[in-house]
Amino acid sequence: MADAAPALPPVRRVGRTTLAAYGFGAVAYGVKDLGFGTFLLLFYNQVIGLPSAQVGFVIMCALLFDACIDPAIGVASDRTRSRWGRRHPWMYAAALPIALGWLALWNPPDWQGPAVLAWLFASAVFVRSAVSSYEVPSQALTPELTADYDERTRITAWRYIFGWAGGMVMLFVAYRIFLLPTEAQPNGLLNRAGYQGLAIAGATVMFVAIMVSALGTHREIGRLPRPPAATGGFRAAVRELVAAARNRAFLVLLLAGLFAYTNQGVGFALSNYVYGYVWRFESATFAMLAGVLFVGVTIAFFAAPRIAARFGKPKTAAMLVVASGLLHGSPFWLRAAGLFPEPGDPAQVPSLFAIYIFNTACSVGTAILGASMMADIAEHSEAETGRRNEGVFYAGAFFIQKCTSGVGIFVAGVILAAAGFPENAQPGQVAAETIDRLATLFPLLYLTLACSAAIAFLRFPFGADEHRVRVAGLAGDGEVDRSRP
Template sequence: MTEKRDSATISTGEKLAYGVGDMALNIAYGSIGFYMLWFMVNAGGLSPARAGLIFMIARFWDAVTDYLMGLVSDKTRSRWGRRRPYILFGAVPLGFSFAALWQIPPGSDALRFAYYLVAFILFNSAYTVVAVPYSSLMAEMTQDYDERTSLSGFRMGSSFLGTLIGAAGVTLVVDILFGSLPRSRSWPLMGAAFGAAIVLILAITGFGTRERVSGGKPVFAGFVKTLSDFFRLREFRIVLGMFLFNMIGFDVIMATFFFFLTDVVEVSGDPTLFMALPLVVAVFASPLWIQASRRLGKKTAYIVSALYFAAVMLFCLWISPGNEAAVLAICVLSGIGISASQIIPWSILPDVIEIDEFHNGVRREGAFFGISTFLYKLASAAAIGATGIVLQVFGYVEASADESVAAAGRVVQSASAVSAVRLLIGLLPGVCFLASALFVHRFPLTRDRFKSMLEELDRRRIAAVQGTEGE
């Protein structure tokens, strides 16, 4: 079977159907990223180090399964395509496993540790079944350089909405909608409601998209050989460095933001506004960065955004307790940076697939995204695990899992624990964004070079077809 290329314009309806898939994934990702570490420490009663260890083990498992899932989806042949069956049939297990994460089991610390570890591993397995094919889907919907940027914009706009639901919706449901209930009921109810929403939204993506770019039988050279092939590509090494540092910086912000609100700034009342505002701003800032990428190029636009984002996060080092006006200002300014950090890298990543095909003669979207997310999750596992360890080393004290004990009052953290939270959210992400900007500065691919490369790939395809016909 010869490869068919299709750079036709994609309808707005299909772009929306594709984009909302990331809304579903980021309802889960946002809820877990912003609350899970805090939830296990301050509702589940685990120490920060144990909670961080759960993140680390589960993410390591997630990293391994990502690559395997990429290979499985590359091998798949069905009337629905290679990627869409996993989005459709993986949705229900993903919804159920998400709901299981937010239970508060009775028993000893060891029992709760085991429960959250198993629940997290099961969730990550289900997430991988859906997320890796979804990430690969864009490259098979179109090969047009600007259409991919547009698709990325729809995807990331929906991603921000999903993360917004995860970030602000959790406190809205737990503290307001079910605020009269004990947390042993309010958190599980939130998990069930969000799990059902995840299933329904993914059905829209599965039924509403189309895979246009099809290839011949994929070539599988094994993990080590495939990884070696990718690392021989200078562009892959550069894009990987950009992607890893960018995502780790964002992950650390997510993991520490609720700690920052509750233990450093000590916001009064419901924190929903503070959780929602950065992501609302990020949604409205999305067109700004799409336009900037078109005018300046993806590379320049990303460097500007990374420097800006790093500078904004530094202000978290000095905001005094109770200064909620300053926190609101940081929320607005950081939302602009969040928008760029999620749109531009995800529009650059798929371009490496054609670079790989150009140099190595094979097309392997699933393997590429599987390896990319494999390496990212290894790095993220270490970063979030280290975050929990740092909090414990600096004296952060977990709340009791016993509701009657926890109701006696919020734990007041030591000055060293508060300083640790400040450094984790104010300094570490900025260092990551600066490193990411240094990588992308060296990225050699431009719009014109990408277009020339596609034209050469088309010439090779035509020559291969003519050669086959000549036989």
């Protein structure tokens, strides 16, 4: 059956069982993203006691170093030929290394500053490389499961809702089970023992999610495209990578991702600082936060595919990312004008939660559509080059996510340093001028990056009609119009 696999995916609707198993694998990425984006800077800065700028710089260097591995994984995955297809051998092999690396990241030895920074660098590179070995081949399955333009958005939406569900569940258990105040440490976010328990839980969840996804999609292997194996060695692989990277749609989408994911990296890294020190959330408020954010994710899951089907993916992504920037900044600007409820006011938390729901919906909707557009580039490139390079394109997307995540954490560290934010700070005891500087710099940067991403999305060169003509031509139902973008 594998030998008869088509060279082009069918235009079909994917079954719910396969869709659920495939989407469930994104839980691992959600757990990883939550840890890196929300807690890692805080852990090494406030708990371990290292300067925020140094921690942010080391994390950025680790992610930039690791990101260079992603294109190699993408090319290797595209060239893999086995009885388990091109993607599944990588997916199975990544599960255990991810779990072990995650435990190491959150359990640094009792060393001095530079040595701990070296541990952070090495363990972060290991974890992210292992995640790439799973996530790049796994995401490459999206354009291989179906060639249908709108169905790819549906598949991507399932991956995102599972990914966010994994992250939000871990956020909930972090605030309600692991990072609780103690007599010795009244600020639960600084409870080091809690991070050790959280690491064990995260490693277990990631391992299970990857194995369930790989096993649950295993039966699809025989139906996945299996184009002829590329010939040549290292130089041929590099030429293949360069040719794919010249694709105009790919470059435009990478530019949009550069701005959007930098925004996400900054926002995640500063979230606990904003929640704890600007808005002064109580433990009970933190516990509700995961549910509130997931309401926004659910809205994006249902709304993004439907809006995109009407207005097109590029325009919808541009509208959503600008709306996200405006919503994210609104409570800070209202606070500066004296129009937003102060900490302790009963109206503050409901007001913030309402904004967070719609901001999250817009942000996640943007990400869903960006990933769906990346899937459509597979046929766009095949029409130009004669090769299917799904692994290369998703490696490029992952490369940008990692680079911008690292840059985002670094920028967050710089913002904290510029604001004069102290180590081992307690909520309510940070100088008002410091809080004001943080509340000014953060939303201004966020909106600037959001608008830049929108401009890039609007320059994406094709939509649904062009894609369908291209797929029909590649399937032999008509000629591919190479004059179209």
